[in-house]
Amino acid sequence: MSALDSLLRTAMLHHHSGRLDEAEAHYRRILKTAPRHPQTLHLMGMLHLKRGEPKKAIGALKRAIRV
Secondary structure, eight states: OOHHHHHHHHHHHHHHTTOHHHHHHHHHHHHHHOTTOHHHHHHHHHHHHHHTOHHHHHHHHHHHHHO
């Protein structure tokens, strides 16, 4: 398993456990290394939706679709 995969797995565990701040921090670390990582962009969009931030969610989801 690559370091990126491990970081994504940790981020997803935080996300699914409701620790959104921790998940977002991990997603942002991934996107610094791989700004076009579609799964991370999608998950970031879902995180924003869960927080009630639809504009941010739409932006992230559009980026994921374009990738």
